Amino acid sequence: MSFHVPEKNSSLFSEVQQRFRMLLKKRIITGIDEETLDCWLANFKTEEERYFAACVLGRLIFRSKNMIDSSIDQLLNCMLPTYLRQKGLYPYDDIDSFLSSIRQDDPSHFIRFVGVDGSKQNDTGKSGVVVIRHYKRRAKIPKSVTIRPDALNELPEHVKCIVFLDDMLGTGKQFETFAKTHALAEKSGLQIVYCPLVAFQDGLDKLGKSCPWLTVLPIETLNERHQFFCESAQTPGVWAVDGVNTVLDTRGFYDRLATKRGIPKTTRHGLDLLLGFEDSTPNNSLSVLWASSDDWANLLMR
């Protein structure tokens, strides 16, 4: 049987979209307005398409500005102090002292924060810049302890630790390239830590192998269970999301829909995640969320 709507889920579409709409109204999810939601929902016309949309929406992991603020707090209040203490770089009595020291606006501090960008110079608006702006605002991190990637070759002596900030670590390829571009492996004597808001487990493993000098501290981690077309643990081949359709059928259904409407199909190495941030959407998220064409309205922005 090809991709179909299981009987038990016949009312899923109306439930999920009502719930999502409510999250928008209550401003638990900010950054998507109701009209955008409606236009996106209008993309899905048949029963099966609507059911598919409901599955996507119901499993969307969305991080609005307020939620990102909370993630930033997590890094600065829990994870980074722990890391620095392990590396013997933590001469502070308590967490607030650590935070105040960073906020001092004193370039003699031993930490530097850097946003990870795609490539060198003209990368305004890329995710790394956006993220670091967010950190600056939330945690009041001053200019003196943030630098742009190109300044990485001209670090003062007393800088002992670089914290790379990013929104998402997917396959790991992007950071690998970035590391090569800025010759990070050669910077001995420096503690280098990479802190994406969200990381995918495979990417973590990959970086672990290719960059052994690097510590990665993701604030949240996703694994294969978060990939949209993942298989059920009990029954191989069956789609984990509803336990009824097969993975092949589901993927095939989506690819046909994508082709028909001029948006990217799934790719072999794509991560097919359902992740969005208020200001950006990682490209390893399923295209159904962010793609736009003449025949397709997007829900999230890239």
Next chain:
Amino acid sequence: MMKKPLKKPALCSEVIVRFIRQDLITEQELTQLPLMDIAFTGADDLDDRSAYSVERTTRLGEKSFRVCYHPESFCLEVGDKKYRANGGELEDLSRDFAAGSIVIDATTLDFSEIALLIYAYSFCQKSPRIGFLYVEPVEYVRRSHEDSAVNGMAFDLSSGFVQHSIPPFVGMLGNKDSVHLVAFLGFEGGRLTRVLNADDGQFIRKVTIVFGIPPFQASWDLEALMANSRLLETSEVGVKFCGANNPKAAYELLEKAHAALSGSSECNRLTVSPFGTKPMAIGAALFCAMQKRPRVVFDHPRRKKGRTTGVHCVHWYEVDIN
């Protein structure tokens, strides 16, 4: 009994809780922690992580004692001693169990026990340093009933809820008082609505619910949202976020809410419902025990055995309440 003068509750500006550490800690690092004077633990036979946590916590203290609070008799048992939950007797507790540093097993002790211990030690001239051990489980047990079509009933974690006040945290409310309720939420849907139903518009004028994001494990926050979708649908609530693992964030959130009271025309009292994760409850316990004014609504869930499985990771939190 000799009547001792009561200690005046400290003003907000005088109270300082310093958060020293909030770490994810490995087995090895655990063994390297300096010993504390006294370790306080709960029951070790609920599930995998309680056994583990009690064992590790006990090892961290020179002496260790079992703690249990009985909500219906307002009595806190520590070791073989009993204390009623009022300022005087709890002050005695801090003398009977005098210590320069203590460690609290936050896995097996619940909010009321943690808060009362902190409250007791807040009376000391020099309060001890306090460490908290918290063990995350691998999984929470799903309800096996075929009909979990009712949202929020999907997790079958507790057997029976009871609303007993915890005496230090139930200052009288009068008809001129209006309450801002800050509720930390978790999986168990209905806990907050029960509180709102019971109040039914009597004192609570404003409600803020706090979700744990970033969550323990990614995508569990969807579960919490679904468990509480009915509440979000029907009430005028504000929503805030706080790390599921970040007591300092929970504490600061409450600090801010408390500070807002004096400027607010709507509410003059704060009530806290620590229904979320245990680290959030730690933050809330610190705030309420040190502030002494906020009210607490807590339903003392009777934990079921086997409600979680496995040991995922361990957290170590350290604070100074002087």
Next chain:
Amino acid sequence: MPAIADAFLKNRADNLPPDVSQEFIVPPFFQQISIFKDSKSVRVLGGRGCGKTMFLRYFCHGSTFSSHRPQIADDEFSHIGLYFRPDTGFCSLITPEWLGNQQDGVAFSHYLTLCLLAEVSQALVNINNADNLAGGPLSLSDIKLGPKLVKLLQLTEPTVESLAAVVDERLAELDLWVRNPGRCDTPMFVHFTTIITALADDLAKHAPRLKSVAFRVFIDEFENLLPRHREIVCDAIKHPSPRLAVHIAHKREAVTDFKTSGEERIVEVHDIRTIDIEGLLVNDNDFEVMAAELFLFRLRQADVTVPCPAFKPELLHDVAHLPYRSTPSYRQDVVACTKQIFPEMRAPEIARVALEDPALRRRVVEMIKKGLEFQGLDGVFNAEELISESVPEASVVLGAILNRKSQSGKEAVRLFQEVVDKGRSKNDAFYKTGGWVDNNLYGCLFHLYAGLTRRPNILYAGFSRFCKIAAPNLRFFQELCHNALLQAYQRRSADEIDGALCIDLNTQAAAAVHVSDAMFEDVVQLGPHGDRLLDFARRLGGLFEKYNKRRSQSEPEINHFSINRADTAQLSDAAQVILREAKIWSVLAESKGTKDKAEYDVTQYELVLNPIYAPHFRISYRKRRKITLTASQLDIMLTHTDSQFDSLVRQLVDSQDDEETAKKTGSLF
């Protein structure tokens, strides 16, 4: 401009201000009963959502001396209402276990006194500042309080300002004393009857207009007081004081023992009268009228022009206008107007629609086909041909008839074909009064829709049906309105809607199911045993659902059960607790018996599952048929395991459904 749907959102007694005079809709029953006319104590009974708290607030000083009232007569001074609702968190500490002594009774009385004094202070301020008193302004600022009050309360000055200040001090003192037992000086306890009476006496001396001043105290949520605290209140009811009347309010069944501190008890009629708000609300179609008025009132609050000239919102809040609102023409008008906004389709029409809708028609055909097979006539007749658009009602019920053991298939088909050929008459088996259509049409329609989960069941649509589902709970009614309006108009406000306000049947039906689902989910929060209550409600509803699914519909529309009174005593303790909780929280309602019964059996009583849950289980909300349960059966349902319950269901449902047994023996005729 507010969204229309939102006007129905403020559903709880949330933030009810002291002055409800502009919100409270005076119910019709105010004319029939004398409400608080004398000083005898009154017990106000009502479940959640029936308006009990607002009702009490209406009689309290905040509303009585409202600045919105055009004129306040002087006789209001003879019954100044004081509202009291316990701070249960704090009161739970006033027990011997915590205090370590037996002072809980006097301590509670002291607490009650201080709370009431705070109310009185506020009331005096209101009266002092009122500029709409019929007898002109009345200054109370220079009252001199008598020596008794001064001594008992240790007032610094014999003034009302001093009184208010002292009350705050004493409350703080009591707070400290209660939370630190044995460590503070014991306060000088006072008793409310003494204090309030003394205060009233002092007021009476102050001004001639206050000669007959008296207070009436309303104690809301009486069931939430600890037993000893209730005794203190009952003492005051049993032994009334001059100038002070004590009234209580609680949910039905929530309080059964009205013991005083001594050996006496409060006795109905002699000591106390009961006003059953829910019972009074459903009298004589009053609920529909009130619901209509409430609906139109809310529309007006959302700035919607209400197409009903007879309706005047300003007349809703004063009993003086009740005669106008009781006229038949007014009542008809408001109901008719609301019915236009929530139209309804009658059952015969729905039968016609069923035949036109492919999915429903298929169900009808299936039912007839199975019936023919059951009767051994599937070779003889074709199910498709036994449907006729000219007699849709007969077509719909034919299937049920054919599925009955007791019915001859050939005969039924013959009668059906006769009706098709000759048309309906007053005497044919289908259309005569009390005939097959009368008895089975609704049941069959519910049965048909129950099998189609996606199709909204328009049997739930319509204003009077909304009322039947919600009554006597105005909160439920407002939830239905809110949801229906939300689905129909999203967040639009009045000026964004073109054309007349009207909500189509499918939307109404969807709203009914959505609200029913939500209310069912909410059962888990009702009281300390919410989860057991939910299990019970699920089982009971599920049982009725199974009955509804029977093709034979031999007893259609079963949605309540009866049990012998003697039997209920035999239920286990746990079962009795859950049964009682079910009544307290209105999951079950005790009913006075179906009217069409020949004998009314006093040893039996009937329990109805709240009709608000009917859409969730896809069953009927009309009170038609019941089953009788024995104590042991009810016990299984209340306390035993799922598998035991399942076998009980099989035993109950299948034993009466003849199809299985008959199938084995083949054709019977």
